[in-house]
Amino acid sequence: MSAQGEVPMGLPQEVALSERDGQYLLHAIAMADKARERGNRPFGAVIVAADGQVLAQAWNATAETGDCTAHAETSAIRMASPSHSRDALATATLYSSGEPCVMCAGAIYWSNIGRVVYGIDAVRLRVFRGERLDQRDAELSCRDVFDASPRAIDCLGPALIAQASASHQGGWKA
Numbered sequence: 001m002s003a004q005g006e007v008p009m010g011l012p013q014e015v016a017l018s019e020r021d022g023q024y025l026l027h028a029i030a031m032a033d034k035a036r037e038r039g040n041r042p043f044g045a046v047i048v049a050a051d052g053q054v055l056a057q058a059w060n061a062t063a064e065t066g067d068c069t070a071h072a073e074t075s076a077i078r079m080a081s082p083s084h085s086r087d088a089l090a091t092a093t094l095y096s097s098g099e100p101c102v103m104c105a106g107a108i109y110w111s112n113i114g115r116v117v118y119g120i121d122a123v124r125l126r127v128f129r130g131e132r133l134d135q136r137d138a139e140l141s142c143r144d145v146f147d148a149s150p151r152a153i154d155c156l157g158p159a160l161i162a163q164a165s166a167s168h169q170g171g172w173k174a
């Protein structure tokens, strides 16, 4: 990888996506913008079946609902899980505008979803979250959760960092 020279030390390297993955990740980023429009933190997620069918889409709704577990990924899984078999979810991909947190990574594990593609990584997100303790996240990568899983969960990211970051510009002030 010759492009590594441009990435500051300690930041995860951006990965290239197929056109298909890129389109669905942009869909998740659009959901993040919707979250922000509605007064929530800017995160979005989409679950897509192997045949391209969108099984669920959700935005972060913690502010508008008061439910601290209403993260985009966990909400999308709550929608998809009751109506789709574990076998169908095993071949589905969850696209998330940001790297899944520990709770969402756990929900992905329990859902049997087999593949994850995310936009901005948790390390870059810390710049937007700032130093406020109530805005900080557990400093554990979703890969730490997936690596501890007895089944393989493919994880691709960070990707489309510029697009995924745009939703967060100025979005963490209040």
Ligand SMILES: [Zn+2]
Binding pocket: 071, 072, 073, 074, 100, 101, 102, 103, 104, 105
């Ligand atoms: Zn989460």
